[in-house]
Amino acid sequence: MVEREEAVLKKSGVIFVLFFSLIPVFWMLIISLSQSPDFLVNGEMVLTLKNYFDIIARHNLHFLDFLKNSIIVAGISSLFSTLIAALAGYAVSRIRFRGRMVFMILVLTLSMFPQICIIGYLYKFMSRLGWINSYPGLILPYIAWSLPLGLWIMLSYFSQIPRELDEAAMVDGANRFQILIRVILPVALPGFLSTILLLFIFSFNEFLFALMLTTDFHSQTVPVGIALFQGLHGELPWGYIMSASTISCLPVIIIALLFQRQIIQGLTRGAVK
Amino acid sequence: MNNKGRDALLFILPLICFVILFILIPVIGTLLNSLRQDVSFMPKRFIGFTNFVRLSADQKFWQSVLFTLVFPAISVFLEMVFGMVIAITLNQTLKLRGLLRGIALIPWAIPGVISARIWQMIYRYDYGLANYLLKFVGIGPVNWLGSSSGAFLCLVMADVWRTTPFVAIILLAGLQVIPTELYEQAKVDGAGPIKRFLYITLPLLSPIIIVALIFRTIDALRVFDIIYVLTGGGPGGATTSLSIYGYRFYLLGDFGYGSAISVMLFIFALIFALIFIKAGKFGRLSV
């Protein structure tokens, strides 16, 4: 009796997860593949790849520019951010300096600031540097903005690596930097990679900074491109928007499916102890 | 300074530089800016708290405050409910559990702007999926984004969809450390799944639930992208969050007033962050 009840609950749980997560995504896919988005009322659904060809072939839609910008900006900033976070995470996990806990909490608090409190002045700051609408103008804030998350994840990986490794290297006369590069990082490589992936998603999805720090397709990212695609409530070219969205979602969906274990670990390491 | 301190500083320095330059200084800049008259077509000068006095008489501002506080309350509650269902499912022994976990992550992984676009498509009055489905139960068509409550509901739904995976993952981590013996014992005692949930899972999970609650609340306070795409703050300003409202003034060229609005949001976020620090036992969290 209990067994059957349980099996039913389990199944309905799985179905719920599938429906909840996938229906909107499928809807995006269907619209992107249909000739006109109003097939529900017109009654005829014509499958076509035209939307995909169009957004790739029509240069003045700039979709490939947006995608390129996004990948460059998110790629560079996630790499740098992870490196910087690794340095700091190593120090916090290995060097017992004073104010460690205060430092960690301060960094965590920073990550909770609303972006709107930063962007107003950041915009002026970048204006003065002449970096509005440039890659560095986005990459630098993204690095800073993703550091707190990166730091916490790296820290949790480092604290699982036995100290004996360090001590052995220390005896061999290596300094701390050498230890980090030669001993710790190779061991923490999976953690390092999953941090990069997480921060990539984090930067890839960011919107408000990109909205105010970029002005045209030379550096606008995918979220801005898709949000400004012909207007706010406009009679939008839905086929284009949805095919552009589908392509843009592809990298993050692949990351999510292939690296779900690492992402889940990254997000929850240290959350439960 | 001792050796350790110097070493540590060296390692932390890059992080500190970045954080100071691109987070701390801008935040301080915004604070100072809120005390200035900073309009593109007017002379810039210090005006003390005039912007804040103006805020206090600004109905639209109070409307945004209300929205900014009510929105997280409702959406975070729903996220907890859905997140719990998903977390428990993902914690079962299943075939292809890894794949299912990956699938559950998808809504969280895709850009917020894109999920807003998808929901915008679903809510469309004339040929949206929502009204199409409602027709079968004999309701509608509903003008989803037309009424303030409808638009609010749409935003909540879109936000819940996008962030439930995050909540689910945090809860899942909590579920994984509950010893299975407890469940086995309860099973032997004849407790069904619902009883086991109420008497074992829920109490043992409560610290983690609070953690997820705090994270999500602070995050939902600053909601911007889905509103920007889905409703633009309308109809009639009913779904204008403080982030949206502040942004609007930046675009009108009034950085002083926009900054004052941002500072208010900052204060709300700070209050929640302080609660978080007070609850010091959660200080070992990632994210």
Next chain:
Amino acid sequence: MNWSSNIKKIFFIFLILFFSSCFQEKKHLTFMVGGAPNEVDYWEKLIKEFYRKTHIKVELIRQPTDTDQRRQGLIIPLRAHKSAPDVFLMDVVWVAQFAGSGWLLPLDAFIKKDKINLGNFFSSIINQVDRTEQGLVALPVYNDCGLLYYRKDLLDKYGLSVPGTWSELVTNGLRVQTELRKENPKFYAFVWQGAQYEGLVCTFLEFATSFGGGLLDSVGNITIDRNENINALKFMYDLIHTYKISPPNTYTEMKEEEVRQFFESGNALFERNWPYAWGMHNRLSSPVKDKVGVSQLPKYPGKRRASALGGWHIAISKYSDCPDKAWELVKFIISYNTEKALALDLGWNPGRSDLYDDEELKKGIAHITVLKRAFENSVARPTLPYYTGISEILQRHLNGVIAGREKPEQALHDAQAEVELVVKNYSE
């Protein structure tokens, strides 16, 4: 060892990538322009022609259709003193703010040098909009005003005339709507712009003025809560909720493109829209091709007709790094031939007044006399640097009323009070 040298390599490569991207140089003259997709495509054609003539290469930066987003796309680079865009189009209502902020390059010297005759433009518009404290900062590319489009075939079929008054529009509309609903449940008699955006203020200005009201009194003070305005707003509400001749998504989704497509798909009898819709309605692919007529908007008996003055003006950024080339582009765009081509191909009312006597245009645009008359009845929105703040308040309350959240009288009283506060805040 191997590992650390790899890291160094990767780091180095990214460092190079990073710094090389810091120094992207602007390659061309940039021209930022938005609008409906066919309009932007047309601009691309024009800059190619410009290149053939002058060998100046122009990079077109496409903007969305949405007016607010176009403004945001300009304010961000201008306030940051970016050299791109060099040339851009501005909605009439932005000119005051952009000029007041010192972002626009005065054109007086260029005009003198190239002996441009300003007499060929509407002097009232130039004087009201483009001539500012900073000098002449912009020139009209095209002027806009609200028009009433109608389905000739349907009116003929039911023996109805083009409505001259609002009540006629309601009666005729209801009649046709009742008939057509039998076959087409999606049919509505009258579509207009009611979403919460600038277009709503234009629509309201037209209703209000044609009811005998308006936004400004005779000495230029803002008077929003007049009785005539309240009646006009009540009427807008009634169109959707009482007569039900306008669709319920009027106040959520209806901007000009939505309205145009609604009408074009054959689901409406009357449409309030800007002149550009004419060309679109009569495209080959349009289901309503050759079935559309155009006239001035109706009015309240005994009051004046009114069309909101819109339009786009061209200007050069003060931060442009090639103002001379930029002026060449501006000169090309405001030339007789270019504006004529824009009029013939896109259905835009020329910014130049001399074009209204052009024989070819008279032949090509049968309704040019309607346009001219609509112009004579045009009403401008207040030209103030902080107009947007006023407009925001109006948009919110107007949309609130037509969505049924607010009552007309109270809404306009509130708007008046809030607007007065804005005026106080932004005037020294």
